[in-house]
Amino acid sequence: MTARRAADEALIRQALRLARRAPATGDVPIGALVVDAAGTVIGEGWNRREATGDPTAHAEIVALRAASAGAASWNLTGCTLAVTVEPCTMCAGAIGLARIDTVVFGCWEPKTGAAGSLWDVLRDRRLTHRVQVRGGVLEDECAALLREFFATHRRTGE
Numbered sequence: 001m002t003a004r005r006a007a008d009e010a011l012i013r014q015a016l017r018l019a020r021r022a023p024a025t026g027d028v029p030i031g032a033l034v035v036d037a038a039g040t041v042i043g044e045g046w047n048r049r050e051a052t053g054d055p056t057a058h059a060e061i062v063a064l065r066a067a068s069a070g071a072a073s074w075n076l077t078g079c080t081l082a083v084t085v086e087p088c089t090m091c092a093g094a095i096g097l098a099r100i101d102t103v104v105f106g107c108w109e110p111k112t113g114a115a116g117s118l119w120d121v122l123r124d125r126r127l128t129h130r131v132q133v134r135g136g137v138l139e140d141e142c143a144a145l146l147r148e149f150f151a152t153h154r155r156t157g158e
Contacts, residue, residue: 005137008104011035011082012138015106018046019059019084019145025051029149032059032083034067034076034100042079043067059083060091064098075099084142086113086135092121095131102132106142 011033018031027047034043045062049055060083068074080102081095087103092114095103103115103122114121115133122131 007039008082008134008137011080011104012084012106012142014041014044015059015082015084016138016141016145018044019142022046022048022059023149027051029145030059030083030085032063032081034063034079034081036071037078042070056090058088058091060087061094064094064100068098077101080104084145085109086115086117087122088112089114089119089121092119096122096127096129099129100131102134104134104137106135106137107139107146108135 014033015031018033019029022029022031025048027050029047031046032044033041036042043063043066045059045066047059048057048062060081063081067076067079075098077099079100081100082104084106086105086107086109087095105115108117110117112118116135122133124130
């Protein structure tokens with residue numbers, strides 16, 4: 001295993017720990033974190049839409065807001081965002097606007113993904129900022145967390 005792959009897996013493991021907090025409020029278990037160029041976590045989040053009633057409270061948005069507050073800047077050049085599931089179009093747009101350099105994610109999302117599956121917003125050459133993307137990191141673990149949540153969600157009728 002390469003050093004980069006090992007580092008990506010470590011980030012996704014951290015994001016998985018965050019994702020496990022979301023179901024307590026009925027939110028889909030997706031977790032995200034932002035690390036600076038030195039590898040220090042400067043923002044973290046998990047889905048909070050149900051908890052807050054905010055349709056934009058996706059894990060990535062929550063993590064970006066925390067990172068921007070901590071950095072006292074919207075410009076997160078040099079940072080990496082790790083998330084358990086491929087970002088949607090809203091999150092991909094916010095990632096690009098924040099000038100994130102790299103996105104590492106767990107499982108692909110063929111229905112709403114905007115980092116290469118359905119759309120590829122993060123690497124669209126028409127935009128002024130393109131993001132390096134590495135997907136499929138610990139994909140099976142990330143997908144299993146979602147399957148378990150939705151299986152339980154369907155059984156309980158929530």
